[in-house]
Amino acid sequence: MSDLPFSSDSVGTTNRASATEDENVSVGALNDHAPLWRYVTKLEKMGKGGGNISFRCNFCMNVYKGTYCRVKSHLLKIKKGGIASCSRVTNANISKMQKVVEEAELRVKESLPRQVPLPNTSSHNKTIGSSSSAYYGLDSSLACLDPKKRKGMCGPLEKAFNIGAREQLDGEIARMFYTGGLSFHFARNPHYVRAFKNAFPGYVPPGYNVLRTTLLQKEKSNIEHLLEPVKGTWKKKGVTICNDRWSDSQRRPLINIMAVCESGLMFLNAINYEGEQKDKFFISNLLIDAIRDIGPEKVVQVVTDNAPVYKAAGLLVESRFQHIFWTPCVVHTFNLALKSICSPSPHPRYDDIMEECGWIAKVSSEVFSIKKFIVNHSMRLAMFNDHSKLKLLSVADTRFASTIVMLKRFKQIKHGLEHMVISERWDVYKEDDVEKARAVKEKILDEYFWTDIDYILNFTAPIYKMLRMADTDTPxxxxxxxxxxxxxxxVKIPIFRKERKQHNDSSRFFDVVHGILVERWTKNSTPLHCLAHSLNLRYYSEQWLEEASGRVAPHQDLEVLIL
Structure with missing residues (x-):
């Protein structure tokens, strides 16, 4: 796919960039519903609504207007698509693009919620069959769906009470409670009972006690049975144990234990460590217990975040099981790198970082202050909503790349913010802090402010892109x-372009950013990364080695050999 002309997805850009095959697959996963957009350059959106956009084909360089359907018809030469076929696309190009479309459609299909069979019941297989979408009417004529097996399969009780249909309906209602996170107390709502009684005379829906005992145990046993084939692949394919912390709606601290393999992710356990001392011994014991439950011979690595206590716990696990690696979370590592760049810590140890990157923290602080001022004043928020279809995000600090996410949204709503502050209503309204409103207006109309935001997004884009690529289910x-x-x-390219420097020149700002990234990589890299890299045949090919100067095959890379 490297010979196909790719382009950026950003509206208004005209730059075309080629991407490696592996990166294209990962980036394509971010837009699997319209994978062929990457072969055209978006120019400008047409009108306020709809999906019409002006685009330039990266093959024939002609400009067209339309939706993704027209892009697809143009590139794949689909007739009656309301657009001319591309004259520069070859049959080989079409084959490769069709493969991209098929892979994207497969990923979309696999990402859809799967139909999970209901638990087997005493008469479920006899009266309902394997389909969980069967009709739930309680008419006795539906008691036996297979006329060939009617004899001996449906007794008098089944015919009279339609037990199979009732049990399946109980299972569907129970799954609605479990998957929707509904409180069991909802089953005591009189309207809940009355609704089903009116729909199915004689039927009483499962109550509070049944939902939290009998039906819950049946559902758990059913899920465990369905997961047995996945567990069967663990010995052959190997398992990664993942660990994460979170808090539930009642603010109870929980630790999740999950198993990941080629067949998918499986939740194993959630431990409430309220009142526990969460030291390296406590965490390592949780991980060791999970390893023993799965089987030490099946486990390849343990993945946690980069906190010191988790690193210490990982080392204890490695000392107990010599063949198991502790690996820090790559996505968390990227997030820490972005945090060190965008929000440097005011510590004497980081004086050089603060000196070079302090302006980034100032810009992000101004962005959050503007957002806070607008959101906290209802009239200002109403003015903003009148001028922008997009909303101001409330980004939690715990979200990965929270600063970058907020800056990206501010760039998207730039025109709405500008129209808001230059409107007559903004100056006429005097009920809140007038001085603060004037300061917000000056900042939004300051072109240097937006230039700084663009610069931050440009040089952090490769880091953010890698974070998104790694934060998927794709191995x-x-x-x-x-x-x-x-x-x-x-990262170096936009920094040197901004500072108008040649590739061989030195940049103090880049040196600081480079130091942060290298430090994070040094802490994150493990022998597993180097081993996986060295086993990838692509990195031995002449095509990859010639793509950039200085590239060497893994067996000649000193860093790989040392690790």
């Missing part, structure tokens, strides 16, 4: 090493 351990290497070079 990427074999790509991490190369991603880090190429990402650092991509």
């Amino acid at each position: 990427c351990l074999h790509l991490i090493y190369e991603w880090w290497d190429s990402m650092i070079e991509k």
Whole structure:
């Protein structure tokens, strides 16, 4: 796919960039509903609504207007698509693009909620069959669906009470409670009972006690049975144990234990560590218990975040099981790198970072202050809503790349903010802090403010892109090493362009950013990353080695050999 002309997804850009095959697959996963947009350059949106957009084909360089359907018809030469076929697309190009479309459609299909069979019941297989979408009417004529097996399969009780249909309906209602997070107390609502009685005379829906005991145990046993084939692949494929912390709606601290393999992710356990001392011994014991439950011979690695206590716990696990690796979360590592760049810590140890990156923290602080002022004043918020269809995000600090997410949204709503502050209503309204409103207006109309935001988004884009690529269900351990290497070079380009420097010149700002990234990579890299990198045949090919100067095959890379 490297010979196909790719382009950025950003509206208004005309730059075309080629991407590696592995990166294209990961980036494509972010827009699987319209994968062929990457082969055209978006120019401008047509009108306020709808999906019409002006675009330039990266093959024939002609400009057209329309939706994604027209893009697809143009590139794949689909007749009666309301657009001319591309004259520069070859049959080989069409084959590759069709493969991209098929892979995207497959990923979309696999991401859809799966139909999980209901628990087997005493008469479920006899009266309902395997379909969980069967009709729930309690008419006795539906008691036996298979006329060939009617004899001996449906007794007098089944015919009279339609037990199979009742049990399946109980199972569907129970699953509605479990998957929707509904409180069991909802089953005591008189309207809940009355609704089903009116719909199905004689039927009483499952109550509070049945939902939390009998039906819950049946559902648990059913899920465990359905997961047995997945567990059967663990010994052959190997398992990664993942660990994460979170808090529930009652603010109870929980630790999740999950198992990940080629067949997918499986939730194992959630431990409430309220009142416990969460030290390295406590965490390592949780991980060791999970390893023993799965089987030490099946486990390849344990993945946690980068907190010191987790690193210490990971080392204890490695000392107990010599063949198991502790690996810090790559996505968390990228997030920490962005946090160090965008929000440097005011500590003497980081004086050089604060000196070079302090302006980024100032810009992000101004952005959050503007957002806070608008959101906290109802009239200002109403003015904003009148001028922008997009909403101001409330980004939690715990979200990955929270600063970048907020800056990206501010760039998207720039015109709405400008129209808001230059409107007559903004100056006429005097009920809130007038001085603060004037300061907000001056900042929004300051072009240097928006130039700084653009610069931050430009040089952090490679880091944010890698974070998004790694934060998916697609296996990427074999790509991490190369991603880090190429990402650092991509970060350098916009910095040197901004400072108008040649590639061989020195930049104090880039040196600081480079130091942060290298430090994070040093803490994050493990022998598994290097092993997976060295086993990827793509990195031995002449095509990859010739794509950039200085590239060497993994067996000639000193860093790989040392690790």
